[in-house]
Amino acid sequence: MIDHTASASICVLDVGKTNVKLNAMTATGDVVETLSIANPVRPGPPWQHHDLAALGDWVFEGLATLARRHPIKTFVSAAHGSGGVLVGSDPDAGDGAVLPMIDYEQPLPSAVREAYAPLAGSFRDRGSAIMHGATHQARQMLWMEMAEPERFATARWFLCLPQYWAWRMTGSAVSEASCLGAQSHLWNIPDNRPTPIVTTRGWERLLPPFAPAWSSLGPVRPALAQRYGLPPALDVLVGIHDSSANLYRYQAAGLTDAAILSTGTWIVGMSRRTRLDDLDEAAGMTINSDVFGHPVAGALAMGGREFVHVAGEGTGSAAVDPATVMALIGRGTMAVPSFGDGDGFFPGSARLGHVVGPEPQSAVERRALALIYVAQLSAECLDALKVEGTAVLDGTYLKDPLFAPLVAAFRGRGETLFNLDAYGVATGAALLASHGTSSASDSLHLRSADVFQAPPDITTSYHRRWRELARQAKPSSERTFP
CATH class of the missing domain: 3.30.420.40 (ATPase, nucleotide binding domain)
Known part of the structure; x- marks a missing residue:
């Protein structure tokens, strides 16, 4: 049972393919208040893409709203595994993206599709079959590089969605294991190394160093805090893949x-x-x-x-x-x-x-x-x-x-x-803020299924x-x- 009188000290941004939610949550992972919006998608050119500029305004304004209503101290993001953003060096340069974020549910150009399979490596490398459309982040990167080589060459980082939002808030760029391990085709999980397409195309320069999902990247950038009225001491965590967040709540x-x-x-x-x-x-x-x-x-x-x-x-x-x-x-x-x-x-x-x-x-x-x-x-x-x-x-x-x-x-x-509990992803993400403590055991309410x-x-x-x-x-x- 959710205790609606408990203080919500954590804000979880949950980015789904269709909808985006901001959840004000307690330390034990209970949802106290939720704001939601459809995940905006725009047509090309150069391809069907997510409107990160509009979404960014909503995220930061919504976070400010929740922080006025609740004693929010920590921010963390969880997201689906098929989203990534190729960014420059400045998170204040518009939405920070060098090229628009590809909507993965669209057909690939035939040239990209044909070029991808020979570069993608083995199943052990990829961690999955080659799936439909632009599902895999490595496929998205190849599409961007083939279509816009000059702009691609100016990029500083390629960030999975939770780390993109953490970068927007702090200016610090990191990679995270569960996100790159969610069929991105960029990271060989068993062998802990980049996949063949990363080394062949020279993309290592675009993958920042790894950090644990629960680690702090520091407080929100002062300029962003001032612009949107965010708590200046708001602590921003690295973030996590959505299904892995749900798994983490049980592991923890x-x-x-x-x-x-x-x-x-x-x-x-x-x-x-x-x-x-x-x-x-x-x-x-x-x-x-x-x-x-x-x-x-x-x-x-x-x-x-x-x-x-x-x-x-x-x-x-x-x-x-x-x-x-x-x-x-x-x-x-x-x-x-x-x-x-x-x-x-x-x-x-x-x-x-x-x-x-x-x-x-x-x-x-x-x-x-x-x-x-x-x-x-x-x-x-x-x-x-x-x-x-x-x-x-x-x-x-x-x-x-x-x-x-x-x-x-x-x-x-x-x-x-x-x-x-219908908020497994948000709960798992919120529990990152208390990683290493016993708070997680209080979040589970399991029942045995009768046959x-x-x-x-x-x-x-x-x-x-x-x-x-x-x-x-x-x-x-x-x-x-x-």
């Missing part, structure tokens, strides 16, 4: 051996215990880094859009009825991946998604089928990571009381816990059949890197 609380599965737009599984040799690049598995620089095995599946494909638009948010779920499972109705443009765990399945068995007869049944489907994807994520022990579920899907029981049923092994009440042989056979059908998709010999 002592759950170092548990696998963490976060749900939302993406289903993201992370496990320290999974061997890197067991990861399958073709199934969308990843090598991430935690805040300590340790490799973390990961598994990714597109959850949000797959859910919408099955449920349809406007199906509401009412909890799914167990009887409806049992009826669908009993008659063998299942959604077989993948409905979107990605293969997920099943190579060759992109855009082949379909419903097997009797079709859902109503919006209620479609929503129930979608919930079953994302529970199966979540269980597959944990199985891909070979998770035998405890798994902790959190995120958007926990809003439906049946999600955790369904995952527990489809897993069929290991303890399944869940966390109803969905259905005969085990029915759910087991249903899930086995679903997996068999999903794996029937065959990769085409003509398929190429995106």
Whole structure:
């Protein structure tokens, strides 16, 4: 339960692809107040890009507003892993960027796409398959260098988003392990070295020295504090990748051996215990880094859009009825991946998604089928990571009381816990301010998931059949890197 009377001493900037939030938070990671805005994107030229100038005004003005209402002492940022900014030497030169920040959800020019794959190195180097569009920061850098070589040559640093905002506030530029380890394709995590494309293109000069996510870069710059009315002694931390922040909250609380599965737009599984040799690049598995620089095995599946494909638009948010779920499972109705443009765990399945068995007869049944489907994807994520022990579920899907029981049923092994807190990223980022203390244990409110009440042989056979059908998709010999 959130204590709204507690003092909010930390401000967390949470930069998502679609929305940006400023959260006033307590030392134990409780959200007291939130400001939010859509993440502005502008068309080219030279490419579709984020409006950092407009966003900067909103961030600094919003921070000043929160600081007037709460005793804010610390600022820290968390952000998605596909954002980076090529900057100059002066954070006061407009938004500081030498070239506009690329919106990763857009097609690459064919010349960039063709040039990238031979430079990108092995799976061990990259930490992931080569994904769609401009997802990887190394791809963004190659695009900028090929399109604007003269302006690219004037750049001083390439900064991941949390470190960009820290630089804007303090003038200090650093790299951070979890951010560069989030499929940037710039850093080989297991071997702790730059990837081949960085050394081949001479980009080492653009990557500043590393600093821990929890370390202080000092107070906000006096000129910025005066311009926006910020607290002059505001301490700015290095910042962290969003999924790694969520993982950190559990690590800091002592759950170092548990696998963490976060749900939302993406289903993201992370496990320290999974061997890197067991990861399958073709199934969308990843090598991430935690805040300590340790490799973390990961598994990714597109959850949000797959859910919408099955449920349809406007199906509401009412909890799914167990009887409806049992009826669908009993008659063998299942959604077989993948409905979107990605293969997920099943190579060759992109855009082949379909419903097997009797079709859902109503919006209620479609929503129930979608919930079953994302529970199966979540269980597959944990199985891909070979998770035998405890798994902790959190995120958007926990809003439906049946999600955790369904995952527990489809897993069929290991303890399944869940966390109803919807602010895992912000909480993990806020706990960086108390790194090394016991505050993190006070932020967890875990519950044990009851297995969905259905005969085990029915759910087991249903899930086995679903997996068999999903794996029937065959990769085409003509398929190429995106």
